[in-house]
Amino acid sequence: MTTGAVASVVPKSHASRWPVFGWFAFLFLIASQITAIAISPPDRDMGDLQKIMYVHVPAAWMTMLSPLAVLYFGLRYLWTRREEDDLLAASSAEVATTFAGLTLALGMIWARPTWGVWWTWDARLTSMLVLFLMLAGYLALRALIDERERRAQWSAVVGVLGALNVPIVYMSVRWWRTIHQIQSSPETVDRAYVVGLRLNAFAMLFVMIYFVRRRYEAALLERMAERAIERAALGQGAAR
Amino acid sequence: MSWRREWRRARAIAWKDLRTERRSKAGFSSVTVLAVTILVLFGFALGPDASVGRDAAPGVIWLAVLFAGVLAFNRCYQIELDGGSLEQLILYPGTRRAIFAGKLLANFVFVALMLLVVVFAGIVLFQVRIPSSWPALVGILAAGTIGLVTLGTFYAAMASRSRAREVLLPLLLFPMLVPVLLAAMEATKALLGGNVMGDAGAWTRLLVAFDVIFLVATFLAFEFVIEV
Amino acid sequence: MTAIGTNDLAIDAENVARRFETTWVLRGVDLRLSAGEVVGLLGANGTGKSTLLRIVATLLRPHAGSVRVFGHDVVRASGDVRSLVGYLAHAPGVYGDLTARENLAFAASMLDRDHAEVDATLERVGLLDVADQTVRVFSSGMQRRLAIGRLLLIRPRLLLLDEPYSNLDTEGVALVNSVIAERVDAGAAALAVVHELAPAASVLDRTLTLADGRLGVTERVDEKTVISLVANDR
Amino acid sequence: MSNWMFVGAAFAATWIALLGYLAHLQRTMRRSRDLFERATKAGNR
Numbered sequence A: 001m002t003t004g005a006v007a008s009v010v011p012k013s014h015a016s017r018w019p020v021f022g023w024f025a026f027l028f029l030i031a032s033q034i035t036a037i038a039i040s041p042p043d044r045d046m047g048d049l050q051k052i053m054y055v056h057v058p059a060a061w062m063t064m065l066s067p068l069a070v071l072y073f074g075l076r077y078l079w080t081r082r083e084e085d086d087l088l089a090a091s092s093a094e095v096a097t098t099f100a101g102l103t104l105a106l107g108m109i110w111a112r113p114t115w116g117v118w119w120t121w122d123a124r125l126t127s128m129l130v131l132f133l134m135l136a137g138y139l140a141l142r143a144l145i146d147e148r149e150r151r152a153q154w155s156a157v158v159g160v161l162g163a164l165n166v167p168i169v170y171m172s173v174r175w176w177r178t179i180h181q182i183q184s185s186p187e188t189v190d191r192a193y194v195v196g197l198r199l200n201a202f203a204m205l206f207v208m209i210y211f212v213r214r215r216y217e218a219a220l221l222e223r224m225a226e227r228a229i230e231r232a233a234l235g236q237g238a239a240r
Numbered sequence B: 001m002s003w004r005r006e007w008r009r010a011r012a013i014a015w016k017d018l019r020t021e022r023r024s025k026a027g028f029s030s031v032t033v034l035a036v037t038i039l040v041l042f043g044f045a046l047g048p049d050a051s052v053g054r055d056a057a058p059g060v061i062w063l064a065v066l067f068a069g070v071l072a073f074n075r076c077y078q079i080e081l082d083g084g085s086l087e088q089l090i091l092y093p094g095t096r097r098a099i100f101a102g103k104l105l106a107n108f109v110f111v112a113l114m115l116l117v118v119v120f121a122g123i124v125l126f127q128v129r130i131p132s133s134w135p136a137l138v139g140i141l142a143a144g145t146i147g148l149v150t151l152g153t154f155y156a157a158m159a160s161r162s163r164a165r166e167v168l169l170p171l172l173l174f175p176m177l178v179p180v181l182l183a184a185m186e187a188t189k190a191l192l193g194g195n196v197m198g199d200a201g202a203w204t205r206l207l208v209a210f211d212v213i214f215l216v217a218t219f220l221a222f223e224f225v226i227e228v
Numbered sequence C: 001m002t003a004i005g006t007n008d009l010a011i012d013a014e015n016v017a018r019r020f021e022t023t024w025v026l027r028g029v030d031l032r033l034s035a036g037e038v039v040g041l042l043g044a045n046g047t048g049k050s051t052l053l054r055i056v057a058t059l060l061r062p063h064a065g066s067v068r069v070f071g072h073d074v075v076r077a078s079g080d081v082r083s084l085v086g087y088l089a090h091a092p093g094v095y096g097d098l099t100a101r102e103n104l105a106f107a108a109s110m111l112d113r114d115h116a117e118v119d120a121t122l123e124r125v126g127l128l129d130v131a132d133q134t135v136r137v138f139s140s141g142m143q144r145r146l147a148i149g150r151l152l153l154i155r156p157r158l159l160l161l162d163e164p165y166s167n168l169d170t171e172g173v174a175l176v177n178s179v180i181a182e183r184v185d186a187g188a189a190a191l192a193v194v195h196e197l198a199p200a201a202s203v204l205d206r207t208l209t210l211a212d213g214r215l216g217v218t219e220r221v222d223e224k225t226v227i228s229l230v231a232n233d234r
Numbered sequence D: 001m002s003n004w005m006f007v008g009a010a011f012a013a014t015w016i017a018l019l020g021y022l023a024h025l026q027r028t029m030r031r032s033r034d035l036f037e038r039a040t041k042a043g044n045r
Helices: A004-009 A018-039 A048-080 A083-115 A123-144 A148-178 A191-239 B003-023 B028-046 B050-083 B085-091 B097-125 B134-159 B165-176 B178-192 B197-227 C049-056 C078-084 C100-110 C116-124 C140-154 C170-185 C223-231 D002-044
Strands: C009-020 C023-034 C038-042 C064-069 C085-088 C158-162 C189-193 C206-211 C214-220
Touching: A018 A048, A018 A191, A018 D002, A048 A083, A048 A123, A048 A148, A048 A191, A048 D002, A083 A123, A083 A148, A083 A191, A083 D002, A123 A148, A123 B165, A148 B134, A148 B165, A148 B178, A148 B197, A191 C009, A191 C023, A191 D002, B003 B050, B003 B097, B003 C100, B028 B050, B028 B097, B050 B085, B050 B097, B050 B134, B050 B165, B050 B178, B085 C085, B097 B134, B097 B197, B134 B165, B134 B178, B134 B197, B165 B178, B178 B197, C009 C049, C009 C189, C023 C049, C023 C064, C023 C189, C038 C049, C049 C064, C049 C085, C049 C158, C049 C189, C078 C085, C085 C140, C100 C116, C100 C140, C116 C140, C140 C170, C158 C170, C170 C189
Parallel strands: C023 C214, C038 C189, C038 C206, C085 C158, C158 C189
Antiparallel strands: C009 C023, C009 C064, C206 C214
């Protein structure tokens, strides 16, 4: 029950630099998208479609990164039992689900012109879909449990096991697909393309960090409110 | 904590679960009949064409076992919750892992027997030719069942004690079982297709690796689940 | 009471608090119970009697404060506490599809006891003649006797009894009291949640009343007190 | 020509998702802050 966390989170009372970071992240994203499109030559076979990669690949990377955060904070909660870690894990999971959904949508927008179908059982897309379902399961578990300590402990365990399974899922799906379809990876060597990709990846990373932080702050505020009500209930009891 | 005593406790829990399962009418037979029913429904969905059926048989068999198996996993904790005996189970001395081991054992026997019936029914319904290397097939089915039962028993320990448990267990379990399903289906198909062991071997290795990883992980994580 | 080292205390609870969502069921409970003592826990419904019992039995984690059973902390050393505690809950905690003998045989295996003790225990709790019937057909009083049988197999040093006398016939009440007496002679202690004092009068040393989340009134129980309490209990 | 439509759709989808989530965040933040103010106001009175 660290009261220290309260001071650092109430944005109004002290000039927290997080909103500034938020603006920076979004502006940086716009800038890197524009530069990527500007400097990248049309790809030999895919033409401009390749530009979709500037949003699809970073979103996919973030979708792979955020479950690691869920794993890290989940493990930390099991070790420290600090509620902050539980709330950070939950925030990361919610952001991860959003990015997973975005990645899937972009995957389909890319698949339509490239292969003429909205959905292909491409190895990466399919494992992204499984990851999305696992995250949905995690969020459903959290929604269905009311007792705070049990919810924190169980979601930490489900988060850890889920993250453990991500590489295995990817491997099994890739084996399952490579037997039937050549692995189509748009890795062209063009330097400008790689620079554009990396630039956008960092920008998306900053946006994700801002999202997790913002969601965490909201969750912590809610938790502090709960705790204040509890203390009040404790106080009234004694007074009576 | 001597292993011998832990093993004795696990055996006692498995024995108790299986004895309860056999006594209660809604036990093994009804879940197995349900699995066969699901098989038949898939048969209708796939149509009477033998070659389609034969090709889809491994997948269909595993899906039938999975959907029916899920019912068994929640039930095995329901026995504890109904009589309020989960608390007494936790209060017995020794580590909580014996409880998980016992439940795991009982569920493995339950799902393995059901799988035998479903495989037999599947072979008949979908005219599947038994390959000469059928011992390998049994190995794959066993490894697949271990994966299914390990995660099923583990997640049921949480789902059985939360709201909407019938939805929560499949929602948590099925995405996690993708590697088991793919491996079991592909390995079975490779064997039934009589193709060289190479392919089935690779899938089997993945299956065994999955089983080992998640047996260790669930054993370590179980006390965090059962305690709170 | 002479100053006893804390690890001789069967229960040493300090400032125990437990909340259910936003209502505090227990607000800072202090309780000391030494070996060989039998204490009755009184209090209206919903004042947290069962909650306190479950915290001492390591089934619930206290939200504040600490509890030590014979020197072992209920949270950090819950394993050691569990080997010392016998918890008789409201729910009998028996398996309906198993027979009485099978239930106790299961308990014996879990407690690493020899199965020979099972029949002796069944006889002691008066269930030997129905040993091979499934427990589902038992009355709640008979299921309670089976739970007491399990308690005997545990041979606990601390008995935590949640309304042990409810819907028991006179013979059942005598059984509960004889079990308590037997365990206390062997150096155990007992904390029993009771609503009426009469059945427990012969074994109770003192009572504590849980009110408003705290342990308040402490009264010594002797024949005179029981009669006065029972009088105004109607 | 049609390729540009898909590229546009992809970028549009990205910004809809990001801004949509940002709006969700603002709403959640406002709700939590109200909860916090109401609780602390009631708490310390």
